[in-house]
Amino acid sequence: MVEDFRPFRSFISLLLSENPNLDVICEAEDGQEAVEKAQQLKPDVILMDIGLPKLNGIEVARQIRRAAPSSKILFVSTYDDLDIVEGALNTGASGYIVKSDAGKELARAVEAVFQGERFVSSSLKGRVCTDTSVKKAPHHHEVQFYSDDALLLDTFARFIAVALKAGDAAIAVVTESHRDGLVSRLKSQGLDVDAAIQQGRYIQLDVTETLSTFMVNDMPDTARFFEVVGALVQAAAKVENREHSRVVACGESAPLLWAEGKADAAIRLEQLWDEVGKTFGVDILCGYAFSSFHNEEDEHVFQSICAEHSAVCAQ
Secondary structure, three states: OOOHHHHHHHHHHHHOOOOOOOOOOOOOHHHHHHHHHHHHOOOOEEEOOOOOOOOOOOHHHHHHHHOOOOEEEEEEEOOOOOOHHHHHHHHOOEEEHHHHHHHHHHHHHOOOOOOOOOOOOHEEEEEEEEEEEEOOOOOEEEEEEOOHHHHHHHHHHHHHHHHOOOOOOEEEEEHHHHHHHHHHHHOOOOOHHHHHHHOOEEEEEEHHHHOOOEEOOOOEHHHHHHHHHHHHHHHHHHHHOOOOOEEEEEEEEEHHHHOOOOOOHHHHHHHHHHHHHHHOOOOOEEEEEEHHOHHHHHHHHHHHHHHOEEEEEOO
């Protein structure tokens, strides 16, 4: 049981004591202790809060998935924000209970998770995918084709917000005209963007300046790209002295090359970003304007770009 609020730990113990088949073998008050105890004890089920000292519960779950992969994780949290719920479940957790539902659902949830089922609070049903047959890719490399800038900014802001709300890091490589709009949208979602920037959890880069660091003769240089982007991702993953923080990245680097008529360079850059995703487990979202595809001759390039992504969205 991983919970820093002692009275709630007592409440959970009382609920579980009604089932003679369940034993609480350990209690942890912070994320770091939870990882250590999980690796040592390898319990059948771990009840995990999200708002923990030292390491947040979502990062703890990721580390436990590596340290004790046979242990099933059931989140028990006050948060019912869908972005946070989905971020928690995407760690490979088996369930999510909102604390207000714990009194009537926790014991049943523990039993279901132990049996290999996925369980989410009744208050979340219909809002969260509960299909256990859906397998998450080790990383996502998706593309959004958009009809206007507002749609792109809304999409990027949602993507970044999921990571920041979960305590993770996000990198945005965007045009100068999009930077302020993106920050404004993130702040409107209640995010302290300035603090995230100071902490190194939100890194916003100018796309033209970034391209200049690894482009050689109008093509991305592989060695320079991995030197620049690899260092960036690794730095973001170690913010606040935390190892292995998840990193997401969104941007317009390859789309800018395509808009400048450099189709081969754009496709090659998409391939390099995909390698970064595989190497570091980074989720990536790219944004292409429909207006950059002018005629039927561009159709084969459009298909090639789609082929480099794990999912394609168009609006």
